[in-house]
Amino acid sequence: MNPTIPYALPLIDEEEIQEVVDALKSNWLSKGPKTVEFEKRFAAYAGSEYAVGLNSCTAGLHLSLLAAGVGPGDEVITTPYTFVATANTIIHAGAKPVFVDIDPRTLNIDAARIVEKITPRTKAVIPVHFAGFPCDMDAIMAIARTYNLIVIEDAAHAVYTQHNGRMIGSIGDITCFSFYATKNLVTGEGGMVTTNNAELADRIRVMGLHGMSKNAWNRYSDKGSWFYEVEYPGFKYNMTDIQAAMGLRQLDKLNMMQEIRAQYADRYNRALSSLEGLILPHDDSRHRHAWHLYVIRLQPGFLTIDRARFIEELKERGIGTSVHFIPVHLHPYYRSLGFRPGDYPQAESVYEGAVSLPLYPKMTVEQADRVIDAVTEVYRKYAKTFVEHR
Numbered sequence: 181m182n183p184t185i186p187y188a189l190p191l192i193d194e195e196e197i198q199e200v201v202d203a204l205k206s207n208w209l210s211k212g213p214k215t216v217e218f219e220k221r222f223a224a225y226a227g228s229e230y231a232v233g234l235n236s237c238t239a240g241l242h243l244s245l246l247a248a249g250v251g252p253g254d255e256v257i258t259t260p261y262t263f264v265a266t267a268n269t270i271i272h273a274g275a276k277p278v279f280v281d282i283d284p285r286t287l288n289i290d291a292a293r294i295v296e297k298i299t300p301r302t303k304a305v306i307p308v309h310f311a312g313f314p315c316d317m318d319a320i321m322a323i324a325r326t327y328n329l330i331v332i333e334d335a336a337h338a339v340y341t342q343h344n345g346r347m348i349g350s351i352g353d354i355t356c357f358s359f360y361a362t363k364n365l366v367t368g369e370g371g372m373v374t375t376n377n378a379e380l381a382d383r384i385r386v387m388g389l390h391g392m393s394k395n396a397w398n399r400y401s402d403k404g405s406w407f408y409e410v411e412y413p414g415f416k417y418n419m420t421d422i423q424a425a426m427g428l429r430q431l432d433k434l435n436m437m438q439e440i441r442a443q444y445a446d447r448y449n450r451a452l453s454s455l456e457g458l459i460l461p462h463d464d465s466r467h468r469h470a471w472h473l474y475v476i477r478l479q480p481g482f483l484t485i486d487r488a489r490f491i492e493e494l495k496e497r498g499i500g501t502s503v504h505f506i507p508v509h510l511h512p513y514y515r516s517l518g519f520r521p522g523d524y525p526q527a528e529s530v531y532e533g534a535v536s537l538p539l540y541p542k543m544t545v546e547q548a549d550r551v552i553d554a555v556t557e558v559y560r561k562y563a564k565t566f567v568e569h570r
């Protein structure tokens with residue numbers, strides 16, 4: 181049998197390796213000139229004034245909430261259909277997560293249902309651009325202005341995404357990106373926060389490095405001095421130059437990597453659209469999809485096997501898959517807060533049938549076709565006939 185096609189792999193070339201070696205030889209192992217350069221280039225790329233490099237998107241979400249003044253007694257609205265980090269950071273800030281169910285077409289937060297969850301304690305909203313397809317940012321920004329809410333975007337999937345021609349990273353008050361090993365742009369672990377607000381950027385930068393008024397980069401450079409003051413009991417969340425070295429070279433080839441993702445998504449769309457009852461990912465030509473994930477959805481009544489068995493059958497054919505996401509409110513910790521199965525029926529029903537197929541620039545066309553063949557074979561093998569279905 182052919183070797184298994186992993187669910188995700190990074191595309192690391194000689195350029196990243198050389199840049200990391202350069203960082204190692206430069207003596208700047210922590211935050212230094214490469215991080216500063218990556219921040220500048222990323223801000224320009226995302227169309228924002230400021231960018232702060234951090235060690236993860238999770239750190240970015242946590243600091244964004246704190247910088248926005250969110251704390252105990254406050255409520256933050258987000259989606260249950262996300263990675264737990266989105267909700268965990270609301271807890272870290274001492275606030276209460278309030279979930280709004282998803283639009284079952286886009287799998288993003290249903291903007292039309294946000295207002296009914298707003299209370300006098302609501303401080304912020306965290307939209308998540310699921311799989312790289314943008315949330316309805318026009319509606320969300322309008323609601324935020326009306327109700328005086330801060331918009332912190334979880335753009336962990338959306339490093340290339342545009343909403344109506346505008347880059348994600350330039351729209352909300354603060355946007356948090358992830359460069360985790362499986363994401364579209366990787367630095368191993370890493371994240372970036374963008375904002376057009378100088379005060380928020382400054383607060384996030386200071387809080388991300390112990391709350392020190394001057395960081396080591398300033399202190400140890402020629403112009404620096406030994407003196408610093410702690411303005412806040414901050415965190416150790418900074419990016420390192422080793423990470424930034426990878427990020428700089430990944431940013432150079434991001435457009436190329438995104439073109440391959442879009443090509444494979446298109447190939448999957450065309451090949452799988454004939455499978456009756458299989459729901460393919462949503463897209464809309466007014467926006468730009470980052471195709472971080474390609475999530476197909478099985479619907480009840482079309483196959484004789486369940487999702488778990490479908491995944492096993494693909495595995496037997498050498499295809500790695502994943503499931504995005506187990507809705508946050510179903511995790512034991514969130515149940516202990518009082519959330520229950522049935523609270524967000526759209527998220528739960530999408531979760532029941534969701535399967536993420538391999539989609540990344542390191543895949544070959546032959547591998548993409550092997551994925552298509554395996555999905556088609558399993559689907560046809562276990563399809564209920566039309567007559568049975570009726």
Ligand SMILES: *Cc1c(COP(=O)(O)O)cnc(C)c1O
Pocket residue numbers: 235236237238239262263265266308334336337357358359360370371
């Ligand atoms: C990956 C991910 C995160 C966390 O990113 P890290 O950089 O690993 O902290 C947050 N939100 C979503 C939706 C993610 O997929």
